[in-house]
Amino acid sequence: MVLFYITLLLVCQLAGEVVARLAGLPVPGPVVGMVILFLGLMVKGGVPADLDRVGTALLSNLSLLFVPAGVGVMVHLGVIAEEWLPISAALIAGTLVTIAVTAWVMAALGRRP
Amino acid sequence: MSADLESIWVYLAATPLLGLTATLVAYQLAQALWRRLGMTPLLNPVLLSILALAGFLTVTGTDYRTYFDGAQFVHFLLGPATVALAIPLYRQVGALRRSALAVVVALVAGSVTAAVSAVGIAWALGASRGVLMSLAPKSVTTPIAMGVAEQIGGLPSLTAVLVILTGITGAVAGTWVLGLIRVRDPQAQGFAIGVASHGIGTARALQLGEVAGAFSGLAMGLNGVATAILVPLLVRWAFQP
Numbered sequence: 001m002v003l004f005y006i007t008l009l010l011v012c013q014l015a016g017e018v019v020a021r022l023a024g025l026p027v028p029g030p031v032v033g034m035v036i037l038f039l040g041l042m043v044k045g046g047v048p049a050d051l052d053r054v055g056t057a058l059l060s061n062l063s064l065l066f067v068p069a070g071v072g073v074m075v076h077l078g079v080i081a082e083e084w085l086p087i088s089a090a091l092i093a094g095t096l097v098t099i100a101v102t103a104w105v106m107a108a109l110g111r112r113p
Numbered sequence: 114m115s116a117d118l119e120s121i122w123v124y125l126a127a128t129p130l131l132g133l134t135a136t137l138v139a140y141q142l143a144q145a146l147w148r149r150l151g152m153t154p155l156l157n158p159v160l161l162s163i164l165a166l167a168g169f170l171t172v173t174g175t176d177y178r179t180y181f182d183g184a185q186f187v188h189f190l191l192g193p194a195t196v197a198l199a200i201p202l203y204r205q206v207g208a209l210r211r212s213a214l215a216v217v218v219a220l221v222a223g224s225v226t227a228a229v230s231a232v233g234i235a236w237a238l239g240a241s242r243g244v245l246m247s248l249a250p251k252s253v254t255t256p257i258a259m260g261v262a263e264q265i266g267g268l269p270s271l272t273a274v275l276v277i278l279t280g281i282t283g284a285v286a287g288t289w290v291l292g293l294i295r296v297r298d299p300q301a302q303g304f305a306i307g308v309a310s311h312g313i314g315t316a317r318a319l320q321l322g323e324v325a326g327a328f329s330g331l332a333m334g335l336n337g338v339a340t341a342i343l344v345p346l347l348v349r350w351a352f353q354p
Contacts, residue, residue: 006193009193009196009197010192010193012196013192013193013195013196016196027260027338027341027342027345028195028256028257028260028261028263028264028341029192029260030191030192030193030195030196030256030257030260031195031257031260031337031338031341033192033195033196034195034196034197034198034199034202034334034337034338035199035338036196037196037197037199037200038199038202038203040199041199041200041203042203042206047200047203047204051200052200054197055197055200058190058193058194058197059194059197059198059200059201062194062254062312063158063159063312063313064136064137064140064159064187065187065188065190065191065194065255065256066159066191066255066273066276066277067136067139067140067159067162067163067166067184067187068132068136068180068181068184068185068187068188069188069191069255069259069269069270069273070159070160070162070163070270070273070274070277071136071163071166071167071170071177071180071181071184072177072181072269072270072271072273072274073163073167073270073271073273073274074167074170074171074177075177075270076268076270076271076274079241079243079244079268079271080271083235083239083240083241083244085238086234086235086236086237086238086239086240086244087235087240087244087248087275089234089235089238090230090231090232090234090235090238090240090248090251091231091248091251091275091278091279091282092282092286093230093234094227094230094231094234094248094251094279095227095231095251095252095279095282095283095286095309095310096282096286096290097226097230098223098226098227098230098252098305098308098309099283099287099290099291099305099306099308099309099310100290100293100294100305101222101223101226102219102220102222102223102226102301102304102305102308102309102332103290103291103294103296103301103302103304103305104294104296104301105215105218105219105222105223106215106216106218106219106296106298106300106301106304106305107296107298107301109214109215109218109219110212110215110298110300110301
């Protein structure tokens, strides 16, 4: 059954790619695949144990999956060295502003009964 | 190095086995080091493995493409992993229904702020178009961010690094900002950290408590979808030819 759910994830991803392209959606295929699986879970009304096992195996090692793309930084060292100021300012200030705005909006709306 | 060892290296350097194995070994060593040194967010295992592997490739004179021939097997799993994010999202459906209005408004505000602030600041300081487009999706989890970057003309591999650095920034400084603006509601705290700094932030939010952790995970999933939809539209609108 584990193999079945691995296949299911791939089928959702594939369907997502097809839907995104056919509909001309400005969204990556795997994201559409995620929505498809989400709708499937809503219809089914629960997460099958083996799907949970496959999902947990993938998501508990999620950060490993970032590594190969991240190593690509070596290709872009030139760009980063050249534009280090805008990049670091955008990373630090942008992230902190985003946390402040989101938290403030959520807290302001959440206070109402 | 003897001629024998050298010919073995020449053989191995050209097979996918080396890139794949090096990735798994580097990651597990980085994780062990991170655990031993008290799991400080600054020593993020992803960051450590990237630095170690980039160093290894540079020293051995291996180019990134050769490495990626092997590492692509790991990279490929980002697709199915993105699909699997539906599972934690589904589990938060109850919490989502209860605070639906606050969640939707805060999500849109946060998602737009993340993209506009990053691109705005970098643009004001003279960043190039490729860097701007690579920064726009920086607040969401890597598989989604890379897909968006590719679509709007950024450099997906640069985006991957920017995403990781964003996550570390949010994890390190998030609670400081929340203290500064005096937001003490754990739902809002978690949601804000998740919107701004995805999975790495979520790991930090989990340390704040169960509610903050759950809302951070929820925010990470929702902002993945919101960013995938909003950022290409914002870019199309702001950079019309």
